Amino acid sequence: MTALPLPLPATRAAATARLAAFLPRAGLPYAARRNEDLPGHPHVSGLSPYIRHRLLTEAEVIDATLRAHPQGADKFLAEVWWRTYWKGWLERRPAIWSAYRQGLTAALDRLHVESGLRQQWEAACTGTTGIDGFDHWAQELAATGYLHNHARMWFASIWIFTLRLPWELGADFFLRHLIDGDPASNTLSWRWVGGLHTPGKTYAATADNIARNTAGRFRPKGLAATCPPLPMAPHPAPRPMPEGDILHDLPTALLLHEDDLAGDGFPHLPPDRPLLFLTTTTRRSPLAVNPLVTAFVDDALADTARRMGQAGAPRFIDATLDGLADHLATQGIRQLVTPYAPIGPTAAALQRLGPLLASRDIRLARLLRDHDAQAWPHATHGFFRFREGVM
DSSP: OOOOOSSOOOSHHHHHHHHHHHGGGTTHHHHHHTTOOOTTOTTSOOOHHHHHTTSSOHHHHHHHHHHHOSSSOHHHHHHHHHHHHHHHHHHHOHHHHHHHHHHHHHHHHHHHHOHHHHHHHHHHHHTOSOOTTHHHHHHHHHHHSOOOHHHHHHHHHIIIIISOOOHHHHHHHHHHHOTTOOHHHHHHHHHHHTTTTTTTOOOOOOHHHHHHHTTTSOOOSSOOSOOOOOOOOOOOOOOOOOOOOOOOSSOEEEEEETTBOOOOSOTTSOTTOOEEEEEOGGGGOSSOOOHHHHHHHHHHHHHHHHHTTOTTOOEEEGGGHHHHHHHHHHTTOOEEEEEOOOTTHHHHHHHHHHHHHHTTTOEEEEEOOHHHHHHGGGTTSOHHHHHHHHO
16 A cells, blocks of 8 residues: 655656556555545545646546556546546536635625634634544645545535534635645535535535544544535526637747646647746635645646746746736737636636737637547536446
């Protein structure tokens, strides 16, 4: 068994090595013990931070797994496909992300006027509630930027149903601390626990389940006996599938961002195009983002620049989009190509960047990966219907 190394090295070499080390266990061993939250997390892949930033792509992981296990790795493959499902589902319903951000703003406002709520929230975030297991997970997440998937479910259930804290505050706590946190998986997973994704279906954390899957380390007392679904509005009607833009024969630059650092997969790009980066890490939350998250992104960008032979490639942040557009104009660039960013802070930044580029006679071309283009149309209902279409 290989324990998860923390802090994680943010390089593609570390990602591919991690994948190679895990593949022998991706079949029946993973299926048998994936739910166990044990020190070092020896029974999971530890690949999620790399997949989230696409230092490894989902397609690469799926292909490698199927080559190693033509049969018997369905449980692990399903976990990879869950991320694609969440992204596709949210991409078709961006109003869900907007509603979460509005709900978070309202909940943060409440913290300023409701001292009891603020004290409860602070205790939950610092791991000082007195709830066995929950406090450990809060502190582990802040200290490492990682949490076992089963622990995330228990944590969210206790946050919502035992502590009765606004779910948006919990989703924000995860998004600012999880190195692998992304808007779709995080937001929709919290909604699923609270009964807002599958109407009427909630996830209840129980002491027996926690004790069984932590080798008896934790057995919390006083958990909510009932977990009624949170009040919900009907899901918005899905919007049409996004389509990638067409490349024109123009002086072109490539913009990579923290949602997709693969740096390849688009064969029609000119080979000598200059490279630049956009980071939106601080936009993941209105509050301070864990330095472990920003450090991972910074290191991943540096690794990508080195791999692509442009170690000095300039970086821009969300607040300097005008400077990015000016930089391109002075370089004589007429077309900026970037991987399509799913709903979240990067997509919002690109939305603002488009008009700034257009005012300088530069077109923005967002390229949709084949994996997303082929899978997202199936994210119409629940995961199991999605899985029938893609697996």
